[in-house]
Amino acid sequence: MDAIDSRIIDLLKRNARSAYGDIGAVVGLSASAVKRRVDRLLAEGVIRSFTIQVDxxxxxxxxxxxxxxxxxxxxxxxxxxxxxxxxxxxxxxxxxxxxxxxxxxxxxxxxxxxxxxxxxxxxxxxxxxxxxxxxxxxxxxxxxx
Structure with missing residues (x-):
C-alpha cells in the first residue's frame, strides 16, 4: 500500500459512493486506475466492505x-x-x-x-x-x- 492507496481510502471513508473519476481527479489517476487499485485493496482485504451509517x-x-x-x-x-x-x-x-x-x-x-x-x-x-x-x-x- 502506498500514499495514493492511503489517499483513496481516506476519500472512500468520507464517502464510499464517490465516483472513481472524482477520486482520480484528487489523487492524480484515471478512473480506471483508481478502480484497479480499489479492486486490489478489496482482494487483499485492506478494504473489507462498503457500507452506510444511519443515524x-x-x-x-x-x-x-x-x-x-x-x-x-x-x-x-x-x-x-x-x-x-x-x-x-x-x-x-x-x-x-x-x-x-x-x-x-x-x-x-x-x-x-x-x-x-x-x-x-x-x-x-x-x-x-x-x-x-x-x-x-x-x-x-x-x-x-
Whole structure:
C-alpha cells in the first residue's frame, strides 16, 4: 500500500459512493486506475466492505450508554460474546484491561428499554454487576474500519 492507496481510502471513508473519476481527479489517476487499485485493496482485504451509517435516532434508538461489565471469577471472551450477543441493544463489546472485564456500548429506544436490556445482561451467569454511563451528547464520532 502506498500514499495514493492511503489517499483513496481516506476519500472512500468520507464517502464510499464517490465516483472513481472524482477520486482520480484528487489523487492524480484515471478512473480506471483508481478502480484497479480499489479492486486490489478489496482482494487483499485492506478494504473489507462498503457500507452506510444511519443515524440511530431515525431508527428509534436515541438512548445510548457505555457499560462496564464485571464478572465473577474467570469468564472467557467466548462466553462473554455468547451472553452479550443475545441482547440486541448491545452494538459493541470488547474485553478491556483494568477492573472491568468488558466494556459494552448499548443503544435503545428509551431509558426503560435500556434498563430492561441492562437487566438481561446483569442476570446472565457469571455477571457480578455493571456500571453504566448514559451518553448525554456526542462530541466526537469517528468510525474505525
Amino acid at each position: 440511530p435516532a431515525t431508527e428509534g434508538m436515541s438512548t445510548e450508554a457505555w457499560v462496564e461489565l464485571f464478572c465473577r471469577g474467570t469468564v472467557s471472551p467466548t462466553e462473554l460474546r455468547r451472553i452479550l450477543s443475545a441482547v440486541p441493544e448491545v452494538v459493541y463489546a470488547g474485553t478491556v484491561t483494568g477492573s472491568a472485564d468488558a466494556i459494552v456500548h448499548m443503544r435503545s429506544r428509551d431509558i426503560p428499554s435500556l434498563e430492561l436490556a441492562l437487566e438481561r445482561v446483569r442476570v446472565a451467569p457469571n455477571v457480578d454487576h455493571t456500571r453504566s454511563a448514559i451518553v448525554l451528547s456526542r462530541l466526537v464520532n469517528r468510525t474505525a474500519g
